[in-house]
Amino acid sequence: MPHALLDASALVALFDINDRHHTTCKNHLRTAQKQGRHLITTWPCVTEASYLLSPLSHTVMLRWLSAAVMVDNLSVTDLPAMADYMEQYTEPRKTLADFADVSLVWLAHKLNSTTLISLDHRDFARYRLPDGRAFDVWGAMQ
Secondary structure, eight states: OOEEEEOHHHHHHHHOTTSTTHHHHHHHHHHHHHTTOEEEEEHHHHHHHHHHSOHHHHHHHHHHHHHHOEEEOOOGGGHHHHHHHHHHTOOTTSOOOOHHHHHHHHHHHHHTOOEEEOSOHHHHHHOBOTTSOBOEEESOOO
Protein backbone atom coordinates (compact mmCIF):
# COMPACT_ATOMS: atom_id res chain seq x y z
CA MET A 1 0.00 0.00 0.00
CA PRO A 2 1.78 3.20 -1.14
CA HIS A 3 1.78 6.24 1.14
CA ALA A 4 2.37 9.96 0.87
CA LEU A 5 3.63 11.50 4.08
CA LEU A 6 2.43 15.01 4.96
CA ASP A 7 4.79 17.48 6.61
CA ALA A 8 3.53 20.35 8.78
CA SER A 9 4.55 22.85 6.08
CA ALA A 10 2.22 21.17 3.59
CA LEU A 11 -0.63 21.11 6.12
CA VAL A 12 -0.19 24.83 6.76
CA ALA A 13 -0.17 25.60 3.03
CA LEU A 14 -3.27 23.46 2.47
CA PHE A 15 -5.31 25.17 5.16
CA ASP A 16 -4.08 28.74 4.81
CA ILE A 17 -5.65 29.88 1.55
CA ASN A 18 -3.38 32.93 1.56
CA ASP A 19 -0.24 30.81 1.64
CA ARG A 20 1.70 31.22 -1.61
CA HIS A 21 2.02 27.42 -1.90
CA HIS A 22 -1.65 26.63 -1.25
CA THR A 23 -2.47 25.62 -4.84
CA THR A 24 0.75 23.65 -5.27
CA CYS A 25 0.05 21.58 -2.17
CA LYS A 26 -3.56 20.97 -3.23
CA ASN A 27 -2.27 19.72 -6.59
CA HIS A 28 0.20 17.37 -4.89
CA LEU A 29 -2.63 15.95 -2.78
CA ARG A 30 -4.70 15.33 -5.89
CA THR A 31 -1.75 13.58 -7.56
CA ALA A 32 -1.19 11.38 -4.50
CA GLN A 33 -4.87 10.45 -4.41
CA LYS A 34 -4.91 9.67 -8.16
CA GLN A 35 -1.92 7.38 -7.59
CA GLY A 36 -3.84 5.56 -4.85
CA ARG A 37 -1.51 6.74 -2.09
CA HIS A 38 -2.74 6.78 1.48
CA LEU A 39 -2.12 10.12 3.18
CA ILE A 40 -0.39 9.89 6.54
CA THR A 41 1.30 12.20 9.02
CA THR A 42 2.37 12.23 12.67
CA TRP A 43 1.08 13.98 15.77
CA PRO A 44 4.17 16.23 15.97
CA CYS A 45 3.36 17.50 12.45
CA VAL A 46 -0.29 18.07 13.38
CA THR A 47 0.79 19.96 16.49
CA GLU A 48 3.24 22.15 14.58
CA ALA A 49 0.71 22.96 11.86
CA SER A 50 -1.98 23.68 14.46
CA TYR A 51 0.27 26.18 16.16
CA LEU A 52 0.95 28.01 12.89
CA LEU A 53 -2.62 28.15 11.57
CA SER A 54 -5.38 30.56 12.53
CA PRO A 55 -8.02 29.15 14.91
CA LEU A 56 -10.55 28.71 12.09
CA SER A 57 -8.05 27.05 9.75
CA HIS A 58 -6.82 24.89 12.60
CA THR A 59 -10.28 23.45 13.28
CA VAL A 60 -10.93 22.88 9.57
CA MET A 61 -7.61 21.01 9.34
CA LEU A 62 -8.47 18.80 12.33
CA ARG A 63 -11.85 17.87 10.83
CA TRP A 64 -10.22 17.07 7.46
CA LEU A 65 -7.50 14.99 9.10
CA SER A 66 -10.08 12.91 10.94
CA ALA A 67 -11.77 12.04 7.64
CA ALA A 68 -8.94 11.85 5.10
CA VAL A 69 -5.58 11.16 6.73
CA MET A 70 -4.05 8.54 8.97
CA VAL A 71 -2.16 10.00 11.92
CA ASP A 72 0.52 7.65 13.20
CA ASN A 73 1.41 7.24 16.86
CA LEU A 74 5.07 7.19 17.71
CA SER A 75 6.33 4.61 20.13
CA VAL A 76 8.08 5.84 23.25
CA THR A 77 10.67 3.14 22.60
CA ASP A 78 11.66 5.00 19.41
CA LEU A 79 12.51 8.23 21.25
CA PRO A 80 16.16 7.48 22.20
CA ALA A 81 17.00 6.54 18.59
CA MET A 82 15.12 9.62 17.35
CA ALA A 83 17.12 11.81 19.74
CA ASP A 84 20.36 10.28 18.38
CA TYR A 85 19.15 10.98 14.86
CA MET A 86 18.31 14.59 15.74
CA GLU A 87 21.83 15.08 17.10
CA GLN A 88 23.33 13.49 13.97
CA TYR A 89 21.62 16.11 11.79
CA THR A 90 22.42 19.09 14.00
CA GLU A 91 24.72 21.56 12.34
CA PRO A 92 27.34 23.24 14.53
CA ARG A 93 25.92 26.20 16.47
CA LYS A 94 22.40 25.52 15.25
CA THR A 95 19.40 23.90 16.84
CA LEU A 96 18.63 20.21 16.70
CA ALA A 97 16.83 18.73 13.74
CA ASP A 98 13.12 19.44 14.00
CA PHE A 99 11.20 16.80 16.01
CA ALA A 100 8.26 16.87 13.59
CA ASP A 101 10.66 16.25 10.68
CA VAL A 102 12.34 13.38 12.51
CA SER A 103 8.95 11.85 13.26
CA LEU A 104 8.37 11.69 9.50
CA VAL A 105 11.79 10.09 8.94
CA TRP A 106 10.84 7.38 11.43
CA LEU A 107 7.41 6.94 9.87
CA ALA A 108 8.92 6.71 6.38
CA HIS A 109 11.28 4.01 7.61
CA LYS A 110 8.44 2.14 9.33
CA LEU A 111 6.24 2.26 6.20
CA ASN A 112 9.09 1.76 3.72
CA SER A 113 7.93 4.91 1.92
CA THR A 114 9.93 7.95 0.83
CA THR A 115 7.19 10.05 -0.82
CA LEU A 116 6.77 13.24 1.17
CA ILE A 117 4.65 16.32 0.56
CA SER A 118 6.59 19.18 2.14
CA LEU A 119 7.80 22.70 1.48
CA ASP A 120 10.91 22.02 3.53
CA HIS A 121 13.22 20.89 0.74
CA ARG A 122 16.41 22.07 2.41
CA ASP A 123 16.08 19.82 5.46
CA PHE A 124 14.54 16.82 3.74
CA ALA A 125 17.19 16.94 1.02
CA ARG A 126 19.80 16.21 3.68
CA TYR A 127 17.82 13.79 5.87
CA ARG A 128 18.19 10.11 5.12
CA LEU A 129 16.22 7.18 6.36
CA PRO A 130 18.13 4.91 8.74
CA ASP A 131 18.86 2.62 5.78
CA GLY A 132 20.35 5.55 3.78
CA ARG A 133 17.50 6.21 1.34
CA ALA A 134 16.64 9.80 0.38
CA PHE A 135 13.19 11.34 0.31
CA ASP A 136 11.19 12.01 -2.84
CA VAL A 137 9.96 15.47 -1.81
CA TRP A 138 6.90 16.88 -3.56
CA GLY A 139 6.49 20.58 -2.95
CA ALA A 140 7.46 24.06 -4.02
CA MET A 141 11.09 25.00 -3.80
CA GLN A 142 11.84 27.58 -1.12
